[in-house]
Amino acid sequence: MKLPSSVCRPDSDGSSALLRSRLRDMTVDDGFQIKSEDDRTDPPKANAEIAVAEHDTLKYRLLGPSLTKPGQDAVDQQKVSEVIYNASKGSKFFNNEESRDKNLTQKIEKILARKRQLERIDLTSDLRRANDYITELELSRDLSQIVVHVDCDAFYAAVEELDHPELKHVPMAVGKGVLTTCNYHARKFGCRSGMAGFVAMKLCPQLICLPLNFEKYTKKAQEVREVLAQYDARFQSASMDEAYLNITQYCADHDMSPDEAVSQLRAQVFETAKITISAGVAANARIAKIASNRNKPNGQFRVASDRATIMAFMRDLPTRKVNGIGRVFERELDAIDVKTCGDIYLHRAFLSKLFGEKAFHFLMQVHLGLGHTSVRPSEEHERKSVGTESTFRDMSGREELRAKLRWIAEELEKDLARTQHKGRTLVLKIKLHTYEVLTRQVVPPKAVAAADDLYAYALPMFQKLEREIPGMKLRLMGLRCTHLKTWIFSASNDPFLPPPNPPPPRPSATTAQRKPTPTATNGKSGPSKTTSKPPRAKNAGRKWSSSSST
Numbered sequence: 001m002k003l004p005s006s007v008c009r010p011d012s013d014g015s016s017a018l019l020r021s022r023l024r025d026m027t028v029d030d031g032f033q034i035k036s037e038d039d040r041t042d043p044p045k046a047n048a049e050i051a052v053a054e055h056d057t058l059k060y061r062l063l064g065p066s067l068t069k070p071g072q073d074a075v076d077q078q079k080v081s082e083v084i085y086n087a088s089k090g091s092k093f094f095n096n097e098e099s100r101d102k103n104l105t106q107k108i109e110k111i112l113a114r115k116r117q118l119e120r121i122d123l124t125s126d127l128r129r130a131n132d133y134i135t136e137l138e139l140s141r142d143l144s145q146i147v148v149h150v151d152c153d154a155f156y157a158a159v160e161e162l163d164h165p166e167l168k169h170v171p172m173a174v175g176k177g178v179l180t181t182c183n184y185h186a187r188k189f190g191c192r193s194g195m196a197g198f199v200a201m202k203l204c205p206q207l208i209c210l211p212l213n214f215e216k217y218t219k220k221a222q223e224v225r226e227v228l229a230q231y232d233a234r235f236q237s238a239s240m241d242e243a244y245l246n247i248t249q250y251c252a253d254h255d256m257s258p259d260e261a262v263s264q265l266r267a268q269v270f271e272t273a274k275i276t277i278s279a280g281v282a283a284n285a286r287i288a289k290i291a292s293n294r295n296k297p298n299g300q301f302r303v304a305s306d307r308a309t310i311m312a313f314m315r316d317l318p319t320r321k322v323n324g325i326g327r328v329f330e331r332e333l334d335a336i337d338v339k340t341c342g343d344i345y346l347h348r349a350f351l352s353k354l355f356g357e358k359a360f361h362f363l364m365q366v367h368l369g370l371g372h373t374s375v376r377p378s379e380e381h382e383r384k385s386v387g388t389e390s391t392f393r394d395m396s397g398r399e400e401l402r403a404k405l406r407w408i409a410e411e412l413e414k415d416l417a418r419t420q421h422k423g424r425t426l427v428l429k430i431k432l433h434t435y436e437v438l439t440r441q442v443v444p445p446k447a448v449a450a451a452d453d454l455y456a457y458a459l460p461m462f463q464k465l466e467r468e469i470p471g472m473k474l475r476l477m478g479l480r481c482t483h484l485k486t487w488i489f490s491a492s493n494d495p496f497l498p499p500p501n502p503p504p505p506r507p508s509a510t511t512a513q514r515k516p517t518p519t520a521t522n523g524k525s526g527p528s529k530t531t532s533k534p535p536r537a538k539n540a541g542r543k544w545s546s547s548s549s550t
Helices: 018-023 037-041 045-062 077-090 092-118 124-139 153-161 196-201 215-232 247-255 258-273 283-292 308-314 328-335 347-355 357-368 398-419 453-468
Strands: 147-152 173-175 208-211 234-241 241-248 277-282 300-304 385-395 420-432 436-443 475-484 540-549
Touching: 045 077, 045 092, 045 328, 077 092, 077 196, 092 328, 092 347, 124 357, 147 215, 147 258, 147 283, 153 173, 153 215, 153 453, 196 300, 215 241, 215 258, 241 283, 247 258, 258 277, 258 300, 277 283, 283 308, 308 357, 347 357, 385 398, 385 420, 398 453, 398 475, 420 453, 436 453, 453 475
Parallel strands: 173 208, 277 300
Antiparallel strands: 147 241, 147 277, 234 241, 385 475, 420 436, 420 475, 436 540
């Protein structure tokens, strides 16, 4: 399904007719007003067109982030969007998505107004700077490596089908409330990951949904990884069911072409794990990722490692196909008539001023088909944060919510121990039953990693939110540590082992006057301090961000 043309297709002057009509009484920065003759003579008609267009963009938004998943190409997305729209209309989720869609539309109006201003000034210096950056990027192009992106086909569903072969030829999905994946038979009906189960049942009444079994999936993923390690011992796991490999050395050592090596790898995975994988082969990871979706399921696609082939491959590629461009950025780019990666070049002088330097650099690399060629284990990449979160049915009980917060702190402690990090900043995330997301952060006086400390510093932030939002009802809660500090993991600081017996304290004149350190009771505890309350941390309870999420 394409973006609604009534909103997103610009006229010859680069603006959208409908969006211009919505701006008819809006004063922009330079003082002029946009007011057409049609707007003055027939406002009810214009308002009706606006309402239709708003619903069109909302319907597109409701299709979700998994719209480009393989298996969706032959689906009538217009019909799917109508089903989702009607099934969710009036719900808290619908109201939240409607609000976010309106906010995005307003943001796009400002982008278009800004672009009209830029079109009236001399952008020669911006154009020259963009061209210089392109030249710089071209000098960095590396065509010597063979990078592969492998992706298991409908992984969770494929693993379940091994235990339930009778489900191989019927629509089935994994996940109850929300689908985590579905097989290709279900995708023909428009079902996809991230979709609410009741909506999926309306699209495909015969859909069979199975509960999640992460232990089973983890075991199967390990079988796949053992095969990948034979081709690149330093492969990079992107998730449980996908990975990047650099097979340059393997092809040279075994005198094999990239196509032959990848075909052999896929056959070996099937023989070992009894599931299929698809692969993309290219000169860098970005193109390999895109290519791996070309011949799904159980296929492979290679983009030849020469500049002309790469530029041709990217020229007509829809922007949404690029990892890093989602439904929001897609709409923003579409509004200025950037629909394909080839269109980026035509608007290169505007990009930094409309979307910022970071987005400008990203888009120019996308246009040129550039990406990283070094592949290394995920553990070697610098981590920005470590976090965990949990989604659940609407919850409002005071003790129930605190028990959930304590559980999340314990889970985060395990993740921090596994990655050997402590966090200098602790972030609390909640999602209200209205789907609004709120986050708060605190900077403890020391880096934290133990569940007791995580809970003790998160609880005041949570209590403050309870006071701000009486009767608070949640559907998601999470904790995340940022500004990480490496923690050398050893038995002495293993949170899963009892601490060693400390040496007896030296006698001193003040020993008898010290108060005992409080200990955890009833699942509640605090940092190792001499008071029963956790110390007041810097910026405690400070608002970090507030946004909405689906």
